[in-house]
Amino acid sequence: MPQDELGQERREEKRSSDLSERREAEKPEKSLVSTSEDILFRKDDRANVYPLTMTWSFGWNSSLPVYYIRDENQRVLLYVCAHTAVIYDVFKNTQHHLQGHANVISCLCVSEDRRWIATADKGPDCLIIIWDSFTGIPVHTIFDSCPEGHGIEAIAITRDAKYLATISDAEIQEVCIWRWTLAVETPACTLKLLKEYGVQNYLTFNPANNKELVSNSKTQAIYYLWCEEGDLLAHSAPRLTEKTFNKLVGKFSQSVFHLNLTQILSATMEGKLVVWDIHRPTSSASASAGFPQIKPCKLVHLQKEGLTVLTTVDRYIVTGDIRGNIKFYDRTLSIVNWYSNFKLSSIRTLSFSKTPAAPPTEKSNYPPDCTLKGDLFIVRNLIIGTSDATVYHLTADGTKLEKLFVEPKDAICAISCHPYQPLIAIGSFCGMIKVWDYEEKKYLFSRVFEKGLGVQSLTYNPEGALLGAGFTEGTVYILDAMSLENQIPEPFKYSRTSVTHISFSHDSQYMATADVYFTVAVYMVVVRNGHRVWEYLARLRSHRKSIRSLLFGVHLDSNEPRLLSLGRDRLLIEYNLLKSCRDNLEILDIHRTDQGNYPTCMVWYPPLTKELFLLICNSGYKVKLFNSTTKMCRKTLLGPVFGSPIEQIQILPVKSTLELQKRYMVFINRDKVGLQILPVDGNPHKTAAIICHPSGVAGMALSYDGCWAFTAGGQDRSVVQWEINLRALDAAVSLGGEDLTPFYGLVAGGREGKFYRELEDYFYYSQLRSQGIDTMETRKVSEHICLSELPFVMRAIGFYPSEEKIDDMFNEVRFSEYVDTGKLIDKINLPDFFKVYLNHRPPFGNTMRGIQESFDILGFTNSKGKKAIRREDFLNLLLTKGEHMTEEEMSDCFATLFGLNPEGWKSEPVASSVKGSEICLEEELPDEITAEIFTTDILGLTISQDFRQDPIGSEV
Known part of the structure; x- marks a missing residue:
């Protein structure tokens, strides 16, 4: 082949190859949701670009179900921790977090194939989110699902995952059906329920018919029929009374459709089943007319124990009760088998595996059922959740029960990290202390204290050998950090109420506690018979309101421990440990930290x-x-x-x-x-x-190496690792940005806005004013103003600091360079003034709420039902309370406010003072002053009604 032809051919091949690569690159990337392969735990979730990233959730919201979403060679569960749904791979000990809710998740459900997960919450801006469990991607979010802002009480998904149904948490509950696969934001149909139905808290679809649902409250079950042609939702809710069956029915727990699909079953806390016959309409027209009905036909007394769970699987009707029993019934409600020897707590949730039970083989070890035939009892594996926050896995072949995890069943308020090992101690109000290795995500050991001892506070000592524990009824334990065994013969019991704070000194010679009754107690190490033992030293009710912090420090000159406490009474108290003796805790000094806050x-x-x-x-x-x-x-x-x-x-x-x-x-x-x-x-x-x-x-707690932060959720019974x-x-x-650039955005309009220009004008006008407005002398141009001018400029731009705040500003500027230079500063430039203003002003501007609270405390209720202060009382308060004024100061202020002194209060020396101030005030002030009159008529302020408005952008 000639050389030019060969070159041409190669060029054509390269052009074709480049074109093919370009077309391949231009193809839209394949959607992860379109895959049918489970890749959830294959993805690398470690590459994060956020300052704080959730990596692990300790705990489980045991009031919500646990779902078994992967089986066979995997064991993957779905459960909820606070506002996050957790997908947990038991074998790999790995979690994936479904994050998207801003409120605590109130309910969740999964599709029959375990592919789709729906979660909903309660609270402002509540959401419904549908997730793909194969990828962890949120595929659809429904905003404004509850216009009244209450949230969702119950949720259900159809067997084929095409439709969602929800019940709101509003006072008048609303049932909605959603065509979520069409990515719609409005429900296909809605139905408002009567208040007499009670709070409907359980909802499920008919597994064989997407148009039928059943829900129940504690007192009433409701059957729904959805007419898709007209998007109408008809319902039937007959009320049961004691006369219906001439027997006590009890409170409903859960309801399901019977296996025969012509009846509904409702379980009660009296151990009974209510059987409802379904009378379906013959056409959609009759359904829209309200003809679908259920009628109670039978009350079956199954057992004495209350039924907490009712579900169906394959050919069985399954119940769980308050005694931890799980029972299986056939279509005729004849018992087939039961599990009662596991000694479980009350059953909260049952979730069966997606895969049907395998046929028996020679190696199978299925138990026989309790029928006369004695056939093998073959059922799917299941996950069991109990009221004591324990989750089990039951392998039906061989009846093998495994405990997967045990979590605290009550609030978690106490957490503490070890000072040099990757250990975290978690304490709960149920009396349990659990210690985890937070790097390996491995539970190590725990201790459960006797009933009535709820763990309120935990702290490791600096050496990491001891763990101090404070309890809700006032007991204080000192425990061995590695075994949780007592390190003192008897726990200390010097508090009569909950111990909220525990702190150790840097040398572990002292331990201090604070309780709800505003009392600080101190314990110390002494040597007795050659052994170091902990003894009580003294206690003192040193505060009038709750203690917010208890802190040990070190005296710089002696390396001796120092102890400080901070209370909501605005007092910072330091104690004299060296001079304290048995039953006498000495105070070294007391300082007030704040004025209004x-x-x-x-x-x-x-x-x-x-x-x-x-x-x-x-x-x-x-x-x-x-x-x-x-x-x-x-x-x-x-x-x-x-x-x-x-x-x-x-x-x-x-x-x-x-x-x-x-x-x-x-x-x-x-x-x-x-x-x-x-x-x-x-x-x-x-x-x-x-x-x-x-x-x-x-x-909150921090790891010793600064890599992790931990937060305890209190009532949500969870701890999150970040x-x-x-x-x-x-x-x-x-x-x-640098320098002042980040600060300009904190005021309306930024650096080029009207407010900042006015601030500059006032700042430079202050220079003129300090030199005298009417002076004929040569002006001295400067970038600074005298420190004494600072409060006047502050008030000019709409910030009215108290005298104490003014002193704080003066000290802040005056001593800003003292440590480095030994000199005091008596002037300030514009950039520094701008920063002082931004840092000292109220973050939300002048809010009506704060002013109204003052009038609520000081005033009386007038004839119009508003809080008001009488004129004479108002003037007396200004002269006698708080940072009170003199009569001259008060006269000057009101003269300025009423326009009698246009130059402002003490802006220039004046030749004559305002005389007859009492007469002027009687003419200008009303007999009764309300918060609105004081704010708008007297002060002339513009007020933000809602303290949640952006503080940084709204100016007076």
Whole structure:
């Protein structure tokens, strides 16, 4: 072949190959949902780009079912922890989390083939999410599923997974049917239920007919028929009375369609079954007219024990009862077999495997049933969930029961991480303490205390040898950290109520506790007969309101322990341990930390500067730094603003000395866990948070190496492990900008907006005012204003600090360089002033709620039903209470407010004062002053009605 022809052919081949590759690349990527292969646990979920990523959930919401979604060579379960559905592979000890709900999941269901999972929640912005269990992908989300915002009480899915049915949690419940496969946002049909039906809390479809459903409350069962042609939902709900069968029926638990499909069965807590006959309409027209009916035909007394679970599988009707028995009946309700020798607690849920039981072989060991024939009892394997939060797997062939996991059945408020091993101790109100290896996700050992002892608080000592445990009835145990055995002959019982805090000193010589009755107790190590033993030292009711933090520290000059407590009464108290003796706990000093807000927590601030601080958070979303020795407030900064104030805070441990100069802190508020870069400066980009427990966070712990954070959910009975990714947070900060750039976004319009321009005008006008408005002397141009001018500019731009806050601002600026230079600062520039303003102002502006609360406390109810203060009482309060005014100050203020002194209060020396102030006030002020009159008519403020409005963008 000639050379040119050969080259041409090769060029054609290459062009064809390139075109083929380009077409292949341009093909749309194949959808993961379209696969029929289970790839859930093959995916790598470790590559995360978030500062906090959920990696493990300890616990189980035992009020919801556990589903058996994979069998044969796998054993995969589906259950719920708080707002997350967990798919757990038992053999691989691996979890996959279905995250998407912002509220606690209230109900869930799975399709017959276990491919599709539907979850729903209760609360604001409630959702229904349908998930693909093969990939873990949410394939459809239904927003506004309950317009009234209550959420979903019960949910069901058809056998073929085409339709969903839900019952709302509203006062007037609503039944909805959804064609979710069409990705619709509105239900196909709805039906409002009468209140007399009771709260319908269980719902299921007829497995053989997608158009039929049954639900029940404790008092009434309802049959539904869906006429798809007209999208109408007809129902029948006959009410049973004691006269219906001349016997007590009892409260309903669950209802199912009978195997014969012509009847419905309803189980009761009296051990009975109500049998309903279904009278189906002959046409859709009659159904729309309301003719579908069920009628009670029989009451079958199965047993004495209450029935908690009722379901069907293959050719059996299956029940579970409060005694832990599981029984199987045939179509005629004749018993076929039962499991009663396992000694289980009350049955909460039964879930059978997807795969039918295999035919018996020579190696099979199926038990015989209890019929006269004595046939082999062949049934699918099943998962059993009980009321004591235990989950079992029952292998029918050989009747082998395996305990998969045992979780706390009551609230979890106490968690603590070991100081140098990957161990976490979890304590519950049910009296159980469990210790896990959180790296291997392996349960190690546990201890269950006697009834009545609920674990409220847990703390390891610094050496990791001891575990202090405080209980709900006031008992304090000191346990061996590796065996949970008692390390003292008898537990301490010096508190009469719940022990909320436990803390050890750095040398483990002291232990302190705080309880609900505002009392601090101290215990210490003494030597008796050559042995180190713990003894009670003293206790003191040192606070008037709840104690929020109990903290040991170290005296810098002597290395001796120091103990501090912080209460909601706004008091920071330090105790004198060296001078304390038996039954006498000495107080070293008392400081008030706040004026209007109350403190929520405190921690030792890491040594990022030469000056050592205590970091205290308060209910006003502020973070305050106090000098650790003098207790002077040195800085006030805007804290994380994520819907509620910080409730607990901890400094993230470091792995090496190289990391000491860049520190981080982890915090929790009402429902979120967050991470923030230090030093604290009010920059919002330095903080990230995520919902961890929508019903409320009860506690937090950090791993010794700073890689993990743990949150306890209290009533949701779960603990969540979070992986910390510091690089992701650092990246977010760099995207936010440098210097003042992140702060400009905290005011309306940013740097070019109207507010910031006004702030600049006031700032420079203050320079003129301090030099004298009418002076003829040469002006001195400066970038600073005198520190004494700071409060006037603050008030000019709409922030009205108290005198105490003004002193805090002065101290913050005046001592800002004192440690480094030994000099005091008496002036401030615009950038620093802007930061001080942003950090000190109320984060949500002036809210009507705060003003109204003051009038609710100080006022009386007038003839119009509103809280008001009489004029004379109002003036008396201004002159005598709080940071009270003098008569001259009050006259000047009202003169300015009423326009009698246009220059403002003390803006310039005036030749004459306002005389006859009482006459003026009587003319200007009404006899009764309400919150609205005070705010709009007297002060002339614009008020945000809802404190949840964006604080950072709304200005006065």
